[in-house]
Amino acid sequence: MATMQMKPVGFFKADPKNPRTSADETDLDHLGDDMLARGVLVPLLAKPDGTIIDGWRRWLAAERKGIKELPVIITDKPEMEIRGIQLATVFHRADLTAHEKWLAGAELMCMNPEWQLKDLAEFLHLGAPTITKLLSPSKCIAAWQEALRDGKVGISECYAASGLPEADQAALLTLKLSGASRDAIVHAGRKSRNGTASAVKVSRVKIAMPDATLVITGKELSMAEVVELLSETLKEARKAADRYDVKTWVSMMKDQTKQRSD
DSSP: OOOEEEEEGGGOBOOTTOSOOOOOHHHHHHHHHHHHHHOOOSOEEEOTTOBEEEOHHHHHHHHHHTOOEEEEEEOOOOHHHHHHHHHHHHHHOOOOOHHHHHHHHHHHHHHOTTOOHHHHHHHHTOOHHHHHHHTGGGGSOHHHHHHHHTTSSOHHHHHHHHTSOHHHHHHHHHHHHTTOOHHHHHHHHHHHHTTOTTTOOEEEEEEEOSSOEEEEEEEEEOHHHHHHHHHHHHHHHHHHTTTOOHHHHHHHHHHHHHHHHO
16 A cells, blocks of 8 residues: 655656646746745655656645655555546646635635735735735726636726726726737726826827727817727627628718707
8 A cells, every 4th residue: 555755856757748848937936935944745645666647736846945854655566546636636637727826815814804905915925016016906896806717807907997987997997808909908007096097098099909900089188088989889889790791881880979969
């Protein structure tokens, strides 16, 4: 029966057949810092000659941080079964989504009500700015949180919206879901947090999207007016989508605008 034992770091060696072939150095540093702080909570799995079956990143992190020994379970299972273990562990080990990381961070803060953000940063061995962004969805309206859950927005975009009043958050989300780029959302959110969004007006707005560029020209427009215009235009386009082609719809919109101005 296999039992856990301690082996020096020099005992281990990488398996050339390991399906995992690369590791981010920053992630290794974070993992190593955590191992130094809490110990190695999950033992490695290795062959009798030290070839690592599972735990390659833990071994690399230990080498980087000068950890001398690692817990390991030695197994002499047949090669085919070992290969199956390797593939299964890699297949089921997936990175958390941004939404899952936020929920985990928020739960840790709830479990430790005396913590400040710096305490969570120290606990997770991450930088304070990273933690601030990680928890920013907690300051967002439910629609932003749902969009993060569904993968429609990212943490950086949530952070851009998190310091705004609820109405402005809703407007910014409408802009994002209408096709605005991540950079445009971050830029708009930064201006709003600095109190300059309502003061800035332009007569020409150019929005780069993956397959096209949307240009709005006319009177001097604020950010809120751009959002409202995009929202109303999107509603009209959706109503016309199943009945008219683009050229006909554009002509109809032009006629409607002319009638309103008469």
